[in-house]
Amino acid sequence: MSILIKNIKQLLQVREQQVDILRGKAMANLPILENAYVYIENDTIIEFGLMEDFTNIEAEQTIDATGKIVLPSWCDSHTHIVYAGNRVNEFVDRINGLSYAEIANRGGGILNSAKVLAETSEEDLYQQSLKRLNKVIALGTGAIEIKTGYGLSVASELKMLRVVKRLKQESLAKIIPTLLAAHAIPEDYKNDKQDYINLITDELIPKAADLQIADYIDVFCEEGYFSVEDTDAILKAGATYHLQPKIHVNQFNILGGVALGVKHKALSVDHLEELNNDDIEALKNSDTMPVALPACSFFLGIPYTPARKIIDSGLPLAIATDYNPGSTPSGNMNFIVSTACIKLKMTPQEAINAATINGAYAMGLEKTYGSITRGKKANLIITKPMESYFELPYAFGDDPIDTVIINGQLFK
Numbered sequence: 338m339s340i341l342i343k344n345i346k347q348l349l350q351v352r353e354q355q356v357d358i359l360r361g362k363a364m365a366n367l368p369i370l371e372n373a374y375v376y377i378e379n380d381t382i383i384e385f386g387l388m389e390d391f392t393n394i395e396a397e398q399t400i401d402a403t404g405k406i407v408l409p410s411w412c413d414s415h416t417h418i419v420y421a422g423n424r425v426n427e428f429v430d431r432i433n434g435l436s437y438a439e440i441a442n443r444g445g446g447i448l449n450s451a452k453v454l455a456e457t458s459e460e461d462l463y464q465q466s467l468k469r470l471n472k473v474i475a476l477g478t479g480a481i482e483i484k485t486g487y488g489l490s491v492a493s494e495l496k497m498l499r500v501v502k503r504l505k506q507e508s509l510a511k512i513i514p515t516l517l518a519a520h521a522i523p524e525d526y527k528n529d530k531q532d533y534i535n536l537i538t539d540e541l542i543p544k545a546a547d548l549q550i551a552d553y554i555d556v557f558c559e560e561g562y563f564s565v566e567d568t569d570a571i572l573k574a575g576a577t578y579h580l581q582p583k584i585h586v587n588q589f590n591i592l593g594g595v596a597l598g599v600k601h602k603a604l605s606v607d608h609l610e611e612l613n614n615d616d617i618e619a620l621k622n623s624d625t626m627p628v629a630l631p632a633c634s635f636f637l638g639i640p641y642t643p644a645r646k647i648i649d650s651g652l653p654l655a656i657a658t659d660y661n662p663g664s665t666p667s668g669n670m671n672f673i674v675s676t677a678c679i680k681l682k683m684t685p686q687e688a689i690n691a692a693t694i695n696g697a698y699a700m701g702l703e704k705t706y707g708s709i710t711r712g713k714k715a716n717l718i719i720t721k722p723m724e725s726y727f728e729l730p731y732a733f734g735d736d737p738i739d740t741v742i743i744n745g746q747l748f749k
């Protein structure tokens with residue numbers, strides 16, 4: 338199958354040379370071609386350029402993108418989209434004054450999702466998750482990380498990983514599985530946290546590694562969940578099985594998880610709603626990507642990650658949805674890009690870089706996704722007609738997308 342997209346008003350994120358990561362000031366540069374074309378064959382970007390340099394290419398399908406913007410599909414590097422049911426009652430409880438922590442302390446929160454997931458068949462869990470996955474692909478996401486963490490037992494965590502594996506096999510989108518068994522202390526272990534940690538390090542990690550069913554390891558390093566010492570032990574066990582960390586840190590409290598993540602060569606440290614100078618210093622001269630999750634801040638009413646401080650310190654930044662039933666029941670990357678501009682004070686150029694190339698980096702996919710580069714995967718968004726790409730973040734809450742191409746195939 339070959340597709341030619343012609344008369345593109347603005348072609349965004351055009352990189353002649355491979356770029357792995359954008360840090361600091363480099364995030365302000367979003368390379369664009371005005372009045373351009375892209376040619377794809379099967380699942381690969383073959384050629385692109387200006388219409389004035391276009392010499393006829395015979396394609397099986399030609400799309401006229403007059404007045405429209407084309408860009409690489411979004412790379413969402415942090416989600417929990419495999420879950421069962423929802424937590425809409427807790428949403429109402431929070432409106433009525435309870436905090437996220439108070440709900441969790443009453444046995445709600447992650448434990449509530451774990452209980453429902455345990456009672457849900459694997460097939461049902463797959464179908465519920467597939468619906469969400471297809472919804473976010475139609476919203477422009479072409480590569481997505483999916484975490485476990487609502488299993489909290491060997492059997493249920495493996496059930497979640499099998500569901501992610503099936504999504505990965507059956508979807509056109511690129512899917513990256515992460516083992517987040519250390520998401521909360523299960524009810525049965527509430528007085529024996531160490532026993533649960535041992536179960537993760539001695540049983541679950543070796544099993545997941547043996548099945549080659551997880552690419553990364555995650556821990557929720559937070560008061561009331563896993564301490565820095567717990568996180569250290571779990572990441573050490575993960576390293577034995579070559580599972581690189583991508584961890585939840587600094588969502589509510591600064592415990593020292595950022596420096597710990599850097600010490601363990603984490604691919605990313607995510608959340609960072611709370612961040613101090615020691616954290617910034619720890620991230621300098623590292624290859625760890627800070628990841629902001631602005632929709633979580635929006636939904637919970639907690640501080641936004643200080644993106645300006647991060648970028649102005651010369652660090653890179655990625656943005657992701659955190660799609661999950663408790664703190665972010667939305668996987669709309671278009672909204673994330675808007676929120677990054679409106680609330681994190683990122684420019685449209687920085688936000689789009691954070692949601693494409695840097696998002697790809699935060700999943701280890703920077704060589705194959707995240708930019709319009711010859712040889713990369715043909716995952717593209719064609720927008721509805723607009724004056725300029727600034728309208729993408731500006732018209733927040735709109736669905737700006739006309740067509741989605743995933744792996745060289747028309748999805749929407």
Ligand SMILES: N=CN[C@@H](CCC(=O)O)C(=O)O
Pocket residue numbers: 446447450557585588633659661662663664665
């Ligand atoms: N903070 C930990 N995990 C999720 C929320 C999980 C939940 O509430 O179900 C997050 O990233 O926000």
Ligand SMILES: [Zn+2]
Pocket residue numbers: 415416417585659661
């Ligand atoms: Zn999360």
